Amino acid sequence: MxxxxxxxxxxxxxxxxxxxxxxxxxxxxxxxxxxxxxxxxxxxxxxxxxxxxxxxxxxxxxxxxxxxxxxxxxxxxxxxxxxxxxxxxxxxxxxxxxxxxxxxxxxxxxxxxxxxxxxxxxxxxxxxxxxxxxxxxxxxxxxxxxxxxxxxxxxxxxxxxATTLENQIIIPIAFVVLFLVIFLAIGLHFWNKKKQNEARLKKKIDNKKAMKKNQAMVQPTYRVDPEIKDIDEETTEKTGKESSKKPRKEKMYADSYPIKQSNETSKKHMGGASDTDSAIKMENEHMQEDMDFMDSKNAVKGNLPPLDNQEDGEKKKKKKKKEKKKKHHDEGYDNQSANLSTEL
Structure with a gap:
């Protein structure tokens, strides 16, 4: 057991x-x-x-x-x-x-x-x-x-x-790729910086152009059109020729009644006004002052007056001159008639 x-x-x-x-x-x-x-x-x-x-x-x-x-x-x-x-x-x-x-x-x-x-x-x-x-x-x-x-x-x-051969191949390739990436990064940095400088310079130039454009719009400059200048010269020459012609009535009385008169009297008979007339002198002085004032104003502004205002002024001056000339002509005609009636 x-x-x-x-x-x-x-x-x-x-x-x-x-x-x-x-x-x-x-x-x-x-x-x-x-x-x-x-x-x-x-x-x-x-x-x-x-x-x-x-x-x-x-x-x-x-x-x-x-x-x-x-x-x-x-x-x-x-x-x-x-x-x-x-x-x-x-x-x-x-x-x-x-x-x-x-x-x-x-x-x-x-x-x-x-x-x-x-x-x-x-x-x-x-x-x-x-x-x-x-x-x-x-x-x-x-x-x-x-x-x-x-x-x-x-x-x-x-x-x-990795095997030794793989390391010998991969490591140099890795270094080359690394240097390429660094070089590319530096190149992109300088390229970006250059673009920023160009954009900044372009902006400055555009701002200067805009300022000049605004100044030109605020203070416009005028110039005399050569065609208008030629028309003014032709009008002046024509006016000078017409003023040298004797009036018809004056010529008639001068041929019928050859009277010796002084230069001053002959000017009155011809309807002209003497250089010593005080009214004409004052008018000439006022005109000269107006012209000097306009010239000084234009000189301060640095530009010419508008062409339309200049033409209107010339027309007004010519109209006033014609009215005065007609007035003196009528006065000379009346004086000559009075002298003739006295002699008769």
Whole structure:
């Protein structure tokens, strides 16, 4: 009876150990992604063995320096206590195809003869946080041996580092593009500044032109039309010729009665007025003053009087002159008639 109980206890312990190991293997396994790797290539090139060897070697390097992170008191100090390819296991159902990539899920079991640390959360496998660092160390070696990169470990992204050749090509191109952008920015700055100066100068010129135009509209200048000037000269010449002709009555009396008269008397008989006549002198003085006043006014303004006013003034002057001339002519005719009647 006692022997039967002991056998049952042994089997139960073995079963519990096996259950704990299987649960830890699934719970602490890590899923990795190989970039642009197919299942056919994985199988044909026996990459599972290569991957296990790389991970065991990286685990020995990492856990030797920080054995506590791996959950061990000590590790990898001898060949007997170190990770081997057989300690790297895979979860059933893997590897799997993931679009153009390959998924693989594995766990790392403690080596034979291990002693787990008191702070370890596991009893049989290495925890995930340690596996992430082990994968980081071993991915470069795996790429060197196979040509494929491990890009993901669960939610941790490693990416694909650029090659030396790519760096040699990309870095010079980046510097050239940077210098071109700087040169273009400086050129655009000076071009914009030049355009602003041109616009400012154009605005000043337009303002000056507008001011000159406004001044011209406020104070218009006049000029004498050559045609009007010629007409005035012709009128003056014609008036001079007409004034030199003797009136018909005066000529008749002069031919019939040749009387010696003084220059002053003859001027009166001819209907003209003497230069010493006070009324004529005053009129001439007033006319001269008016003309001087108009000239001074025009000189102050710096322009000529309007043509219409000038023509009206000339007409009025001529009309007054004719009226005075006619008046003196009539007075001379009356004086001459009185003298003739006295002599008779």
């Amino acid at each position: 006692k022997s039967l109980i002991s056998v049952v206890l042994i089997f139960s312990l073995i079963f519990n150990v096996h259950c704990d190991l299987a649960s830890e293997q699934v719970a602490y396994a890590v899923e990795v992604i190989f970039y642009r790797l197919t299942t056919d290539t994985w199988t044909a090139n026996a990459m599972e063995t290569t991957f296990a060897g790389v991970m065991a070697s990286a685990a020995n390097s990492y856990c030797e320096s920080v054995s506590g992170n791996c959950g061990l008191t000590s590790c990898c100090t001898s060949v007997s206590i170190s990770f081997k390819e057989t300690d790297v296991g895979k979860v059933s159902g893997y590897p799997q195809k993931d679009l153009k990539n390959l998924k693989h899920k594995f766990y790392l079991q403690f080596p034979t003869g291990f002693t787990a640390s008191n702070s370890s959360v596991t009893q049989y496998v290495v925890v995930n946080s340690a596996l992430y660092e082990i994968i980081r160390l071993g991915r470069t070696t795996f790429h060197t041996q196979t040509g494929y990169w491990i890009t993901w470990a669960d939610e941790t992204y490693y990416g694909i580092p």
